[in-house]
Amino acid sequence: MHTRRHDIDWLRTLAFGLLILYHVGMYYVYEWDFHLKSDDQYIWLQDVMIMSNQWRMSLLFFISAMALALVRQRYSGWRLAGLRTRRLMIPLLFGMAVIVPPQLYVELIYGIGYEGSYSAFMREYFNLDTSLAPHKQSAIGLLTWNHLWFLPYLWLYSLFALLASTWLSLVAKWLNKLPATLLMVVLVSVMAGIWFALRNDYPSTHALIGDWYNHGKYLLAFVAGYLLASMPAIWEKVIRHRRWFVAFSVVGYSLIVLDRHGYLALDEATYQLWYVRYFIGILLALNLWGWILMLVGYAGRYLRSGSTLLSYFNRAILPYYIFHQTLIILLAVALMPLKLHAGIEALLIIVLTCVGCALGYEVIKRIPIVSGLFGLSFWPRRKPTKNAAECKHQPLTDSVAK
Incomplete structure (x- = not known):
């Protein structure tokens, strides 16, 4: 019998909430590239943001895969593939056409001094042969998915997992019998190997095609999450030994910060030694898996109960994700003239972004067709009135008489 794991629901909600904080931080952090930058930028903010920078998206893929594996126990692969396609690809296409363009418009105004109207910009945005902003173009011109890149990656990995679900189930049964320590060694070694082999030659692009380092890292996290959901004995060990993962997290983060400040500086000749680079990959992998498994462990220990709030976020989380970055950028522009303390x-940006996401969700969930463009049902069901609810359990003649 399937039992819903509320800890995964809570963890998914918290992980998406972290995205809002992270993307607001991108507006203020020194040097790191973003669509819009504040005049007030802080170097120290890099140390704060690097804490989640290494693992936050891998965590989202990991828990999304866990949720998929749990749902797979109740639905056929074909049905899930159809649901994933509708819930991910339709919002992606709609988001690229409607939600994302204001981000690029603002970026061009403040980046290259673009002076055209929004309607003029949109004509260029959909013109595959446009000459506007060549540095922002790809094979499809200015069309972009920006923060929505997560959706096509998740869709692709989901189809892979569903196609390979029988094989993955067999692997999970076999792995569930192995020592947890050995599985951790394998996870760390493989992730370190991905970093060693792909990081330098394939820097992150989020372009889907040719983004091999990200595919290696995120697909491994996705497969690991899918397998863990089918390995109850190992999952319980992760929860039981969660304090060990705290240690991995603290040590990994500390070493990364020390290195960023030059305390672990290596000369170029030493860095090029393969075993030195692979050892660095091991440290980064320990940090990544330490944070992910620590969060899974503590969620499994303390967040096993559902609530009305969690039910709300289970429905609202995708529209929140679609709205949030555009709201952050537009709010930053709106608040610029006030010259507020950073x-x-x-x-204000954080609070108003959350309010904007909530209002946006409340509006779109009530509008047929539009709701489906945000990954919800195309035809929202209206809650029955009190009288209708009472009539539901009464004979037809009684309800007609009323």
């Missing part, structure tokens, strides 16, 4: 401004 701390006050950032807090």
Whole structure:
């Protein structure tokens, strides 16, 4: 019998919430490239953001795969493939056409001094032969998915897992009998190997095609999450030994920060030694898996109960994700003239982004067709009135008489 794992629901909600904080931080962090940058930028913010920078998206793929594996126990692969396609690809295409363009428009205004109207920009945005902003173009011109890149990657990995679900189930049964320590060694070694082999030659692009380092890292996280959901004995060990993962996380993060500040600096000749680079990959992999498994462990220990709030976010999380980055950028532009202190401004952006996402969700979930463009049902069901609910359990003649 299938039992819903509320800890995975909570973890998914918290992980998407972290995206709002992270993307607001991108507006203020020193040097790191973003669509719009504040005049107030802080170097110290890099150390704060690097804490989640290494693992936050891998965590999303990991828990998305766990959720998929749990749902796979109740639905056929074909039905899930159809649901995933509808819930991910339709919002992606709609988002690229409607939600994402304001981000690029603002970026061009503040980046290259673009002076055209929004309607003029949109004509260029959909013109595959446009000459506007060549540095922002790809094979499809200015069309872009920006923060929505997660959706096509998740769709692709989901189809892979569903096609290979029988094989993955067999692998999970076999792995579930192995020592947890050995599985951790394998996870760390493989992730380190991906970093060693692909990181330098294939820098992150989020372009789907040719983004081999990201595919290696995120697909491994996805497969690991899918397998863990089918390995109850190992999952319980992750929960039981969660404090060990805290240690991995703290040590990994500390070493990364020390290295960023030059305390672990290596000369170029030493860095090029293969075993030195692979050892660095091991440290990064320990940090990544330490954070992911620590969060899974603590969620499994303390977040096993559902709530009305969690039910709300289970429905609302995808529209929140679609809305959030465009809202952040538009709010930052709107607050610029006020010259607020960065701390006050950032807090306002966070609060107003959450309010905007909530209002957006409340509006779109009530509108047929539009709701489906955000990954919800195309035909929202209206809640029955009190009288209708009472009539539901009464004979037809009684309800007609009323």
